[in-house]
Amino acid sequence: MDPKRSRNSPDSPESTRFPDEVLERVLSLLRSHKDRSSVSLVCKDWYNAERWTRTHVFIGNCYSVSPEIVSGRFPAIRSVTLKGKPRFSDFNLVPENWGADIHQWLVVFAEKYPFLEELRLKRMTVTDESLEFLATSFSNFRAISLLSCDGFSTDGLAAIATHCKNLTELDIQENDMEDNGGGWLSCFPENFTSLEVLNFASQQGDVSFDALERLVARCKSLRVLKVDKYVKLEQLHRLLVQSPQLTDLGTGNFQQELTPRQFAELESAFRNCKNLHTLSGLWDATSLYFPVLYSACGSLTFLNLSYAALQSGDLVKLLPHCPNLRRLWVLDTVEDKGLEAIGSSCPLLAELRVFPADPFDLDINHGVTESGFIAVSCGCPKLHYVLYFCRQMTNAAVATIVQNCPDFTHFRLCIMNPRQPDYLTGEPMDEAFGAVVKTCTKLQRLAISGLLTDLTFEYIGKYAKNLETLSVAFAGSSDWGMQCVLRGCAKLRKLEIRDSPFGNAALLSGLAKYESMRSLWMSACNVTMNACRILAREKPRLNVEVMKDDETDSRVDKVYVYRSVAGPRRDAPPFVLTL
Amino acid sequence: MSPPLVHDYIGLSEASSSSDKLSSSSSSSSSSTEDEKKSNNIDLNLKETELRLGLPGSKAPERKAGLVLSLFGNDLEDKPNGFKSFDDLGKSGNLFSPRSGKNGLMESNTTTQPSSCLAGPSVREVVPPSKSVQEKKTQVSTSNQHGSAPAAKAQVVGWPPIRSFRKNTMATNSTKSVDDDGKSGSGCLYVKVSMDGAPYLRKVDLKTYSNYMEISSALEKMFSCFTIGPCSSQGLPGRDGLSESHLMDLLHGSEYVLTYEDKDGDWMLVGDVPWEMFTNSCKRLRIMKGSEAIGLAPRAMEKCKNRN
Numbered sequence: 001m002d003p004k005r006s007r008n009s010p011d012s013p014e015s016t017r018f019p020d021e022v023l024e025r026v027l028s029l030l031r032s033h034k035d036r037s038s039v040s041l042v043c044k045d046w047y048n049a050e051r052w053t054r055t056h057v058f059i060g061n062c063y064s065v066s067p068e069i070v071s072g073r074f075p076a077i078r079s080v081t082l083k084g085k086p087r088f089s090d091f092n093l094v095p096e097n098w099g100a101d102i103h104q105w106l107v108v109f110a111e112k113y114p115f116l117e118e119l120r121l122k123r124m125t126v127t128d129e130s131l132e133f134l135a136t137s138f139s140n141f142r143a144i145s146l147l148s149c150d151g152f153s154t155d156g157l158a159a160i161a162t163h164c165k166n167l168t169e170l171d172i173q174e175n176d177m178e179d180n181g182g183g184w185l186s187c188f189p190e191n192f193t194s195l196e197v198l199n200f201a202s203q204q205g206d207v208s209f210d211a212l213e214r215l216v217a218r219c220k221s222l223r224v225l226k227v228d229k230y231v232k233l234e235q236l237h238r239l240l241v242q243s244p245q246l247t248d249l250g251t252g253n254f255q256q257e258l259t260p261r262q263f264a265e266l267e268s269a270f271r272n273c274k275n276l277h278t279l280s281g282l283w284d285a286t287s288l289y290f291p292v293l294y295s296a297c298g299s300l301t302f303l304n305l306s307y308a309a310l311q312s313g314d315l316v317k318l319l320p321h322c323p324n325l326r327r328l329w330v331l332d333t334v335e336d337k338g339l340e341a342i343g344s345s346c347p348l349l350a351e352l353r354v355f356p357a358d359p360f361d362l363d364i365n366h367g368v369t370e371s372g373f374i375a376v377s378c379g380c381p382k383l384h385y386v387l388y389f390c391r392q393m394t395n396a397a398v399a400t401i402v403q404n405c406p407d408f409t410h411f412r413l414c415i416m417n418p419r420q421p422d423y424l425t426g427e428p429m430d431e432a433f434g435a436v437v438k439t440c441t442k443l444q445r446l447a448i449s450g451l452l453t454d455l456t457f458e459y460i461g462k463y464a465k466n467l468e469t470l471s472v473a474f475a476g477s478s479d480w481g482m483q484c485v486l487r488g489c490a491k492l493r494k495l496e497i498r499d500s501p502f503g504n505a506a507l508l509s510g511l512a513k514y515e516s517m518r519s520l521w522m523s524a525c526n527v528t529m530n531a532c533r534i535l536a537r538e539k540p541r542l543n544v545e546v547m548k549d550d551e552t553d554s555r556v557d558k559v560y561v562y563r564s565v566a567g568p569r570r571d572a573p574p575f576v577l578t579l
Numbered sequence: 580m581s582p583p584l585v586h587d588y589i590g591l592s593e594a595s596s597s598s599d600k601l602s603s604s605s606s607s608s609s610s611s612t613e614d615e616k617k618s619n620n621i622d623l624n625l626k627e628t629e630l631r632l633g634l635p636g637s638k639a640p641e642r643k644a645g646l647v648l649s650l651f652g653n654d655l656e657d658k659p660n661g662f663k664s665f666d667d668l669g670k671s672g673n674l675f676s677p678r679s680g681k682n683g684l685m686e687s688n689t690t691t692q693p694s695s696c697l698a699g700p701s702v703r704e705v706v707p708p709s710k711s712v713q714e715k716k717t718q719v720s721t722s723n724q725h726g727s728a729p730a731a732k733a734q735v736v737g738w739p740p741i742r743s744f745r746k747n748t749m750a751t752n753s754t755k756s757v758d759d760d761g762k763s764g765s766g767c768l769y770v771k772v773s774m775d776g777a778p779y780l781r782k783v784d785l786k787t788y789s790n791y792m793e794i795s796s797a798l799e800k801m802f803s804c805f806t807i808g809p810c811s812s813q814g815l816p817g818r819d820g821l822s823e824s825h826l827m828d829l830l831h832g833s834e835y836v837l838t839y840e841d842k843d844g845d846w847m848l849v850g851d852v853p854w855e856m857f858t859n860s861c862k863r864l865r866i867m868k869g870s871e872a873i874g875l876a877p878r879a880m881e882k883c884k885n886r887n
Binding site (some may be wrong): 088093176202307355357414471499 | 738739740741743745746748749769778779782
């Protein structure tokens with residue numbers, strides 16, 4: 001149906017309503033927010049139809065828009081996803097009280113979206129008062145997910161448990177959460193049965209196990225249960241018996257002396273979990289108790305062993321039971337031999353993350369090397385997502401790896417010594433990342449490390465045509481590097497740089513580009529206040545925020561540039577200067 | 580071989596502002612001469628402002644002269660442009676490799692400036708989270724080769740890029756005793772440990788220790804990246820109280836004191852009560868600057884006086 005035709009029709013306006021209804025019906029089926037954004041740009045009718053049918057809004061930078069603008073445009077929102085602080089705040093590069101507080105959003109939502117059901121937050125500041133406000137303001141509230149947030153305690157969780165009668169999802173992941181005891185779990189009313197997702201794996205203390213067991217027993221729709229490491233193996237057994245329907249399990253502590261009978265019971269409980277596709281937790285696991293898992297491992301597609309300091313032998317025993325793994329996270333204690341086991345046991349593997357067990361002990365000669373990575377690439381040709389922390393790497397190895405796995409979409413390599421060259425040849429790691437961007441044409445996300453000159457950035461600018469996110473640390477030789485990337489990577493949305501010699505010329509070369517990006521972060525580079533002022537002046541629709549510790553030094557410590565339709569933010573703390 | 584490494588805690592009084600200056604202007608050649616002067620000042624002042632973790636009953640150990648780190652080792656004097664010096668070093672091939680064993684730079688550092696530098700630029704640095712420091716983490720393996728105590732760990736804020744949750748979790752796991760015999764399931768008593776000025780907190784399981792000495796040395800190891808160790812492992816055995824003079828030493832120096840928050844919410848000096856009573860009432864630990872702990876002294880002083 002051509003909206004234009006109906007608009008130009010000389011007939012009565014009623015004839016235009018029919019296409020609208022059809023349009024809205026069709027558009028209501030659209031889920032992807034990128035598709036919806038495209039739809040809204042077609043014409044005014046489509047813009048209107050889209051805004052009335054959108055139920056979920058994704059806001060990648062909470063300061064790019066205001067809650068008033070959002071609620072003004074989208075009247076029917078039921079679900080909101082918000083991301084706040086720049087990603088480097090995860091690594092302590094953003095001072096406390098920087099902002100990204102959810103409260104003002106909740107106040108507006110309470111008025112405009114009283115039927116709000118879902119809230120998913122990442123890197124936002126959330127206080128207990130806000131959680132209480134949330135729990136009491138939205139009678140239909142169903143799902144809350146907090147990832148890498150701060151500012152709240154278990155008291156806030158108690159408020160949610162107490163007031164949200166229809167809660168289906170409580171997902172608390174890797175937050176800086178103050179632990180005031182596990183009593184919050186007991187706040188779920190006895191007649192509360194709607195929970196489907198419960199994740200409190202990152203809690204740092206006990207919860208009342210009786211309350212937990214009763215909760216699990218009465219929530220028959222529970223499909224995701226991730227407990228914290230204070231839940232013991234024999235307690236896990238009791239939980240599993242109550243919830244064999246689980247698809248996603250995070251165990252507690254996996255080390256406890258069990259009698260043979262307890263062992264058999266636990267094994268039987270796992271056997272009854274026929275739908276398990278994700279397994280995590282496994283704190284302190286050793287291969288001693290792996291056999292209880294074997295029966296459940298056959299259907300596993302995601303195994304998160306990144307909190308279990310396993311040795312290579314443990315993996316060798318476990319992995320042959322997990323042939324269907326698509327995603328695997330491990331600690332580097334498994335070493336290269338463990339990675340070889342991955343290569344030979346997991347042919348369907350699409351994602352691998354190897355975390356360092358001792359990231360600050362650089363004199364320890366453990367962990368994984370380039371050989372392990374090569375071994376995985378040989379056995380897992382479908383690999384497209386990798387996060388790899390290591391202490392040594394060579395250009396040749398990376399070239400081999402991407403030859404074996406040309407489909408990388410996410411390539412995040414962290415050589416843990418800053419500016420470390422190829423350890424065999426002593427050369428910079430330019431050719432490694434050159435190989436990555438030349439071979440992996442679908443690359444969307446790249447994190448680089450090691451000794452890198454501007455040549456790396458020339459390669460990135462020339463070849464990484466689909467790159468959206470780039471993380472740079474201790475790399476580059478001059479402004480030219482950053483200029484290459486800004487000029488060449490048309491799809492670049494997020495650029496974060498630390499400790500690299502890029503200065504004003506580089507910053508200003510992106511003048512025309514930053515409005516097409518979500519954000520730019522530069523810290524410990526060579527940018528001065530003057531350049532930031534010029535940028536702010538030339539581009540009024542960008543927020544240029546500077547953090548500067550030293551009054552006399554003209555260089556800025558941190559600059560954060562992002563596009564915004566909401567203007568400069570009004571809640572900036574004193575150490576953030578908005579230019 | 581060489582005595583235990585003593586490292587400075589950057590972030591103290593007069594040392595802090597100058598060291599912060601160093602870190603933030605590492606690549607500006609115009610301020611380099613100023614920095615050179617300041618780095619010399621740091622060498623001199625650090626001795627006075629060195630940190631310890633003192634427990635009741637422990638003696639302040641001898642200060643070792645000359646074992647003071649300057650922030651960037653030689654490099655700031657030789658090469659005013661911080662970035663350039665890093666690149667130059669980086670290009671010398673096997674410099675950064677942990678496998679390369681003794682590497683040339685380590686040797687040359689010690690020969691050129693034996694008195695004022697230790698292990699080159701292996702510096703433990705704690706800066707407020709808003710700073711990042713350019714560091715070289717090269718000589719760590721080589722200092723081990725010299726048979727000295729746990730080597731200096733150069734730390735850059737926010738690097739490697741690992742979320743705090745994971746950092747804190749892995750740290751806690753590594754302090755647990757390896758032959759636990761499955762006791763870990765039978766109850767643990769995790770409390771947070773904060774240290775004034777450190778960028779992140781740690782957690783310890785009080786049940787894995789059986790006396791004050793053990794926890795003191797464990798905490799020292801844990802926070803050794805922020806402070807100077809070791810000391811109170813030489814503490815006097817059998818003493819479970821504080822002598823008046825030692826307490827004054829502790830509190831009037833710039834040493835750090837270990838305190839805890841008890842069930843009533845009060846901040847107490849660690850070491851006054853029997854160990855079991857302590858583990859039952861301790862909610863969290865804080866490594867406090869001696870100057871701030873003065874307020875705790877009267878209670879402990881009273882106790883000393885009553886005892887003596």
